[in-house]
Amino acid sequence: MKENLHIFYAPDAAENATVYLSDEEAAHCCKVLRLATGDNIAIADGRCTVYNAVITVCSKNTCAAQTTSIISDIYRRNYFNHVAIAPTKNIDRFEWFVEKAVEFGVDTITPLLCDHSERKILKTDRLEKIALSAFKQSGNAVVTTINPLTPFADVIKSVSDETKLIAHCEEGEKTFFSNAILPHSRSITLIGPEGDFSDKEISLALSSGFRPVSLGNTRLRTETAGVAVCAFLAALNN
Amino acid sequence: MKENLHIFYAPDAAENATVYLSDEEAAHCCKVLRLATGDNIAIADGRCTVYNAVITVCSKNTCAAQTTSIISDIYRRNYFNHVAIAPTKNIDRFEWFVEKAVEFGVDTITPLLCDHSERKILKTDRLEKIALSAFKQSGNAVVTTINPLTPFADVIKSVSDETKLIAHCEEGEKTFFSNAILPHSRSITLIGPEGDFSDKEISLALSSGFRPVSLGNTRLRTETAGVAVCAFLAALNN
Numbered sequence: 001m002k003e004n005l006h007i008f009y010a011p012d013a014a015e016n017a018t019v020y021l022s023d024e025e026a027a028h029c030c031k032v033l034r035l036a037t038g039d040n041i042a043i044a045d046g047r048c049t050v051y052n053a054v055i056t057v058c059s060k061n062t063c064a065a066q067t068t069s070i071i072s073d074i075y076r077r078n079y080f081n082h083v084a085i086a087p088t089k090n091i092d093r094f095e096w097f098v099e100k101a102v103e104f105g106v107d108t109i110t111p112l113l114c115d116h117s118e119r120k121i122l123k124t125d126r127l128e129k130i131a132l133s134a135f136k137q138s139g140n141a142v143v144t145t146i147n148p149l150t151p152f153a154d155v156i157k158s159v160s161d162e163t164k165l166i167a168h169c170e171e172g173e174k175t176f177f178s179n180a181i182l183p184h185s186r187s188i189t190l191i192g193p194e195g196d197f198s199d200k201e202i203s204l205a206l207s208s209g210f211r212p213v214s215l216g217n218t219r220l221r222t223e224t225a226g227v228a229v230c231a232f233l234a235a236l237n238n
Numbered sequence: 239m240k241e242n243l244h245i246f247y248a249p250d251a252a253e254n255a256t257v258y259l260s261d262e263e264a265a266h267c268c269k270v271l272r273l274a275t276g277d278n279i280a281i282a283d284g285r286c287t288v289y290n291a292v293i294t295v296c297s298k299n300t301c302a303a304q305t306t307s308i309i310s311d312i313y314r315r316n317y318f319n320h321v322a323i324a325p326t327k328n329i330d331r332f333e334w335f336v337e338k339a340v341e342f343g344v345d346t347i348t349p350l351l352c353d354h355s356e357r358k359i360l361k362t363d364r365l366e367k368i369a370l371s372a373f374k375q376s377g378n379a380v381v382t383t384i385n386p387l388t389p390f391a392d393v394i395k396s397v398s399d400e401t402k403l404i405a406h407c408e409e410g411e412k413t414f415f416s417n418a419i420l421p422h423s424r425s426i427t428l429i430g431p432e433g434d435f436s437d438k439e440i441s442l443a444l445s446s447g448f449r450p451v452s453l454g455n456t457r458l459r460t461e462t463a464g465v466a467v468c469a470f471l472a473a474l475n476n
Contacts, residue, residue, distance in 0.1 A: 075456060105455075105456055138457050138458070178476070216342070216473070217476065218376040219341075219376050219377045227465070228469055231465070231469035232473050234456070235469075
């Protein structure tokens with residue numbers, strides 16, 4: 001896809017159709033970027049398809065575009081990466097994680113509520129904005145889903161047949177992350193809070209089929225561990 | 239090394255010797271962490287050795303410790319990672335890169351002055367503080383060297399027999415980073431500014447033996463590209 005083509009997000013976009021951008025996207029298009037009627041843009045539906053489009057209306061309140069062809073050379077991930085991670089005490093670090101995880105590629109982020117969580121409340125609207133902006137910047141084909149803050153046990157219950165990994169900091173035999181997962185697979189990786197998972201949480205995960213993994217030889221902060229998972233998977237599936 | 243052992247940096251540390259911490263490290267030890275005489279700490283010389291030590295003086299102005307044994311299970315990188323990267327316009331993004339690069343493992347960071355650089359002045363003292371703090375947190379054995387802002391051509395001239403890689407965004411055949419480098423090797427990777435390298439800079443690098451590499455299928459911001467190099471090398475050398 002042309003590096004210089006501005007991407008906008010419209011979940012209801014279709015081929016050869018008129019698409020109306022949301023107020024936020026319209027403001028970004030017409031006010032911030034000062035694009036105008038007749039300009040070419042790209043419109044992503046966030047579900048794997050990106051369209052070439054031409055702006056037909058670009059007013060103070062409305063931005064409409066006519067989609068033409070589907071952009072074929074957009075990258076589509078050949079793996080599914082779900083990161084379930086305890087939000088950091090410092091929200092800036094978690095917001096940074098969300099941006100970088102999306103840049104490297106992540107399908108679902110589930111903020112975890114753990115026994116040792118210092119952060120027990122989390123607003124996701126700002127995180128979704130950050131994820132959407134990173135989605136558009138990074139040229140990913142799929143918008144990252146950000147789930148609400150979910151208790152650890154509920155996440156453990158929710159998993160099915162994907163590769164299940166837990167990156168806890170306790171001693172013990174661990175496989176390096178990239179050696180514990182096959183390319184092109186679906187995975188969920190659990191990352192704990194600053195105080196790590198509790199022994200109870202670790203036992204529950206292990207008894208539920210989660211495999212303990214190492215993310216390397218250095219001590220990574222929580223948000224860095226989350227990014228490591230996304231970077232390692234990007235390399236593994238390149 | 240015990241997760242809970244506080245690490246302090248003293249470049250002149252030796253075995254079975256009295257070590258005086260710098261004012262900054264002393265303040266962190268005695269005032270911030272409230273450690274006291276008799277407490278066990280770890281002292282890193284930043285050149286690969288970390289010592290067990292016991293605090294002997296912990297006053298308002300002075301902190302001294304007696305080193306005993308060498309801590310053997312400290313991780314020592316089996317590769318040399320030099321990242322030469324153009325600082326971002328937004329300094330927060332570059333400071334974030336420094337912290338995360340150190341967590342994943344980087345030996346030398348050389349801020350690059352490029353044709354398209356928006357940032358032409360860079361203070362490195364704050365970056366060195368961030369690198370030192372991340373060094374202590376991450377349990378690395380070697381302190382990262384942060385060079386002053388250096389013109390692109392000077393960096394190209396300075397390289398010798400390491401693996402030379404350039405991650406430019408221009409079209410063309412590129413090997414994926416992790417396939418362009420052998421484990422346990424010395425490498426330098428060039429990362430350009432937001433506006434990418436100029437054609438002149440790319441030609442100079444290629445004619446000087448730098449190999450163009452891809453950092454993946456998504457578009458990464460400058461600071462994320464820098465972290466990608468450090469994360470991919472950590473995985474490759476794990």
